Amino acid sequence: MPTAMSLEWPTDDFSRIPFAAYLDEDIYVEEQERIFRGPVWSYLALEAEIPNTGDFITTYVGDTPVLVNRQRDGQVSAFVNRCMHRGSMLKRECRGNATMHTCLYHQWAYDLTGQLRAVPFAKGHMGRGGLPPDFDIKSVKLTSMRVESYQGVLFGTFSDETEPLVDYLGDNVRAELDRVFNRPISLLGYQRQRILGNWKLYNDNVRDPNHGALLHMFHATFGLYRPTQRGGVKMDDRHRHNISYSMMGTSDDDADAEAFAGTQKVFDKGFRLEDPSMLQYDKEYPDDVSLTILSIFPNMVMQQITNSLCTRQIQTRGPGELELYWTYFGYTDDDEKMTQHRLNQANLVGPGGLISMEDGEAVEMVHRAVKREQDEHGIVEIGGKGEIADHDYLVTEIPIRGFWSYYYELMCIEAEQAA
Ligand code: FES
Ligand SMILES: [Fe+2]
Missing domain, CATH: 2.102.10.10 (Rieske [2Fe-2S] iron-sulphur domain)
Structure with a gap:
């Protein structure tokens, strides 16, 4: 029976990811025990x-x-x-x-x-x-x-060994939860989305600010997110969680057009929306951050895309399928106009969202293409090799290596210690 330990990990900084880790049924079963029933929240x-x-x-x-x-x-x-x-x-x-x-x-x-x-x-x-x-x-x-529970967000664990939740989350994640859950929330609705790909491909996707304005033309064109903006990534001490953040309006359209010149027209200055209200950010936090993607190992994402707020839960359905469960919320003190604005911006995400639809497709494209490539590896070097650390730039996929370093700890090192 293959195990995560028996996979080939050619580099020790997780800059090469074995595709078999996304595909193998036995590894999937092992993940259920070592991760989802293991010492995580x-x-x-x-x-x-x-x-x-x-x-x-x-x-x-x-x-x-x-x-x-x-x-x-x-x-x-x-x-x-x-x-x-x-x-x-x-x-x-x-x-x-x-x-x-x-x-x-x-x-x-x-x-x-x-x-x-x-x-x-x-x-x-x-x-x-x-x-x-x-x-x-x-x-x-x-x-x-x-x-x-932390700030009204409920977590569960099957293991008696799991550290206290506040320690598991760490300072950066707690600060982001404190920021968004700073006052009582009200629920706005749910969406569900089946994606025919491995659950870790989605974890990779949300720890990858580099794709945000390359895969997502809407982001790049209308400036909701570009890697030329001020922003960066922040992780916990063990690099299992990540917060990618950026600030709208901190880059220059002309310079950005040049920066995107080599791409396949993902940034087109000629496009305008008839009704630009969907792009509007009504600033509501003390900082200038207009977009955050918080990823908490192993199954949670929380987004602030301008005024669109939601949690996304990753549910596994086998090695080749996941379900995303989206929970949209605002605040109890929102007026009707703000609620409508948040609902309007909910169209950016979800299964058919102007941005998120592409993430589901990207996960499926990878899963389909690597299916018979069990011995091959993905390259994760954007942002640099070696040390995994926070940084204040966005052309990066370093948090993906953070995810895999913790995955490796749970699946390989702890497994070896237990043997
Ligand atoms: S009452 Fe639940 S399985 Fe019989
Ligand atoms: Fe994305």
Whole structure:
């Protein structure tokens, strides 16, 4: 059985990525154990989605179905969304409110702490059948995860070894969450997107500011993002998470036209929008940053693209498929005009978004093309080789090497230590 350890890693700075890591079924299974059930915090949901007792959402951590609910004491708990009887998915709805969770199959019912409370026909009928007298209902509980919240963002882990969430996130990520979640949020809606590619290709994509104005013509042409703007990347100490940030209006159109001269017309000064309101940034933070892409290992992205705010959750569906789950939000103190503006700008992203549609396509293009290239490697040298560190420029893909360095730690070094 191939393992991540047995892959060929030709350089020790992760400037070469073995394509087999995106393709192999056994490695995918190993990732579910070592990463998604390992010592990491996975993004689950926003607390604002489940404000009241009994509110629940269903989601996935890797490919494990998970049920998240708010208990009577106000605490949030998360469980494997699997009935303890014979394993049926317990909740099928995306979200709702319930005082008990009752399985569709044979109606075993669990309370909000995951405790089994009721089994229909437990005593059989007319003294015959049912559960044996020594069956202890109290001993049956849903399999739970540890849950922690930071600024209303809920994370869960299956491992007792996982460090406290605040340490896992680190200073830079906490600062970005403090920045965006600086006041109560209100939910604006959801989108879902199937992408036929490996989940790590999406993680690569969001840690790659270099593609932002080459793949995305809309960004380059209308100046929402260009690598010529002021900006950079910031990671945590272990380089597993990243924040790419940039500031609109800090570059010059004429100079940019020259900088883009060698490209296939991704930046065309001749284009204008009939209604430019979608490009408008109503500044709402103390800094001048107009775009941030925050990536938290292994399954979360949060964006601020001007006034469009959302989280994106990466759910794995096998080595060759992922589902992205988009949650859009604004603030409770937004007026109607601002809400409409955010909804208008939501058209930039999501499955059919003027920018994000291309990311899904890029992931699929890579996955299709490397499918029979298990022994080949991708080149990750833009921004430089060697040291992985924060920097204040945008023609870079160094955070991708950060992602893979931590991936390697979890999948190879820790695996070797455990062996
Ligand atoms: S599988 Fe859930 S009640 Fe039987
Ligand atoms: Fe992109």
